[in-house]
Amino acid sequence: MVEYERILFIDADTLIIEPLDGIFDEVTIQTPMTSLLHRTQEIKSDEMPIPSNYTFAARSDNAFSGERNHPFPPPPTESFSAGFWVAAPSKEMFEYLMSVMRRWRRFDPHTMEQSLLNHAFRREGPMPWFELGCEWSATWLSLKDWKAGVKSLHEKWDRTGPKEIREKWQKVKSEMEVFQQRVQE
Template structure:
């Protein structure tokens, strides 16, 4: 019997498999995402097969932040936050069920100690990868974790964008996120202009006259209700902001002031202080259907667009775990097909 897997036929077969994957990916666009409910999802379902424009309709961007893991790994895929970042890139740029239909770019800020192989993989995945220098604080000493998370402040140096959505790398997407930029909370705000020492301490320097900082409060635990109650405590895992030099410099001044804000989660604590609800620049509350932490499968059934949940720590919720793993396998299959087709060409 003739061997059909000859050197000449292998590239053809690989290309054929890749074309089938592309066809399935495209035509699966008529299937709503898991957890989709309500008429708004029907409208999205009908529009999923439309081809996205080549240029963004607005100067907006998705973003993530990646630092090197605290312990060295033998394989890039052992860094679960790296894998989580790849999942978000795939979902927001490539997955027909959740990808942007406005061609918004995905920017990943990486610290200088993130290895080149990870940077190259993120670029191949379609992200704009920007290496940034870590921020250092004299009073913080040599604590690596502090330097890493405070370097997230450099997101506010993305001056080329009018609005940026930041998501922590342990986030799962269930439906398109484009509409978050139009949320009533994600609009430019005016500083309240109270110059009292309590609202504008002199050692903090001038506050920006305008700002945009929208986020969500934490849900409190896996047993949270829907809709979640509004809270005052900011969760920095999902936020929409306008990058601005005066705001970035204001944050830097705050960061240099020891004991001005609690340090357990330094970047979140800094933002919570800068945008405290009783201050001049209070953070605004995004609609609760955009994001939730302490996520459960029930949250997806309610149609929440992004679930702040580590895909590798979901044994407590088998349905959510299976959903997360299905996204991971789908991403891996997609890129295996793309990479194989490129190698065969």
């Protein structure tokens, strides 16, 4: 994906409420961050070199700020949800992430890419992640998130989340299925 300056990754179980194009206008997304190479104790010699500049921004995971009972706006946490993030693709970043992935137990593989990315962009590490505004995305939804106008809602829609929002998801999903049927005819 190096042909793109920035990418926005959105998990498939995300309900997009409003357009997300504006995220690319955020100053912190447009301006690469400088890696903190002076944090030598956090740089591992068995990994590929850390890129000198990078872009990686995400939303804190509300699982760590009260789950569905989180306040709005939710407080920042140490970990982010890997269901919604922005990055600047580069070959150097790919090689670095692949080298981290090859190290057994460098990160907890239980949550796969979420653990890998949270390790690579840990706040105390040489490439700390940047916190996106809470208006862009929410996990562990509450009606407060929806009523506050959060633009995308990430949830396990078949089994969790507030009933009103799950009903909205089902409506949108049905509309998409009807559209796909018409396209295939």
